[in-house]
């Protein structure tokens with residue numbers, strides 16, 4: 266038995282340095298909660314010559330071997346980000362009998378099931394609360410408080426950048442390009458915004474949530490994904506006229522033993538709780554057979570909220586170490602069929618630019634009807650600018666239809682002489 270719980274940190278960056286600061290500031294409180302002081306041991310960096318706040322020079326190392334060989338390190342906190350070498354270092358730490366806490370959604374989404382098995386095989390824990398929803402407690406409630414439920418649906422806003430941008434587009438009536446530039450200037454969007462705006466980040470996170478909520482293994486590449494870069498100020502204005510807002514929604518559903526999982530810009534009725542989640546906030550709504558719907562909302566990123574989740578995992582493991590509690594055995598993940606987008610059922614919003622001629626709407630309605638898709642509403646917007654003079658924009662909403670039926674009808678609609686362009690086609694919720 267040691268008289269401290271030893272922690273080594275991989276990556277004292279934006280989040281890692283906040284974790285170092287919080288560990289120092291809260292040391293007395295954490296020692297009281299755990300029953301033993303927490304001790305920061307080694308800190309892995311790329312450049313050991315750079316001084317780091319709160320870290321002594323002799324703690325810094327550029328070699329993972331120094332962390333693995335340190336017998337006093339019981340918990341490794343991985344905050345480097347990216348897939349490699351983070352995944353390898355996590356695996357090596359687990360095999361060396363060290364517990365691991367990580368905020369790395371990419372590694373957990375791509376390799377979580379295998380790493381959890383390695384952890385179980387080596388009698389240690391792998392916790393990753395900070396990988397989804399920053400400071401919002403989601404993973405722990407799913408793996409503990411909601412355990413008695415069969416969770417059947419997860420609907421979430423889990424990317425702060427895109428939620429900030431869509432909120433700003435809605436409030437300012439501005440187009441995507443202008444708002445992206447503003448978000449980059451304010452530091453809410455990266456210089457290369459692809460991972461956020463094209464929905465990759467959210468697809469990693471919803472894949473992680475599928476593992477927890479349904480105990481099924483979904484690869485990020487299996488998530489039906491559509492980003493927000495094609496959303497226009499017009500779509501947002503039309504959505505407003507339909508009583509909705511547009512959010513980048515991550516959704517996963519268990520349907521007849523199969524999984525439907527997507528990240529798509531989606532129209533949500535203004536009365537829905539998720540429609541009111543604005544700016545950089547995140548929210549995760551879960552549906553369980555016993556509890557019904559529960560919604561978790563809060564800051565999805567940033568050093569403070571992310572540190573809150575990272576240290577919650579560290580303290581949880583530290584309490585187990587002190588109490589000499591063995592980790593619970595891993596429950597093997599199920600592998601179920603992930604439905605392709607053609608099989609997803611949803612209500613849809615369609616924006617179609619047509620020549621302003623009689624009979625166009627009837628032809629479009631017939632194509633939809635032939636595919637067994639019924640129209641719920643139609644609004645016609647006449648063109649106001651010269652470039653599109655003589656055309657009109659039809660905004661249709663349709664009742665629940667399969668992706669395949671809709672794509673079939675749209676292929677026919679695109680071929681019509683009187684159809685100038687089929688614009689955005691977006692699912693609707695609520």
Ligand SMILES: NC(=O)c1ccc[n+]([C@@H]2O[C@H](COP(=O)([O-])OP(=O)(O)OC[C@H]3O[C@@H](n4cnc5c(N)ncnc54)[C@H](OP(=O)(O)O)[C@@H]3O)[C@@H](O)[C@H]2O)c1
Nearest residue numbers: 276277278279280310311312344345346368369566567571
């Ligand atoms: N930022 C957020 O709000 C947020 C929210 C939730 C989750 N997360 C997750 O938290 C993790 C960390 O994010 P961050 O924003 O703190 O990243 P960051 O500021 O880029 O920090 C990364 C740190 O890792 C170190 N590092 C990177 N590659 C390394 C390597 N090959 N060997 C040794 N050290 C290496 C860097 O060392 P040097 O200092 O020497 O370059 C740096 O200290 C990521 O997984 C991220 O997805 C972040």
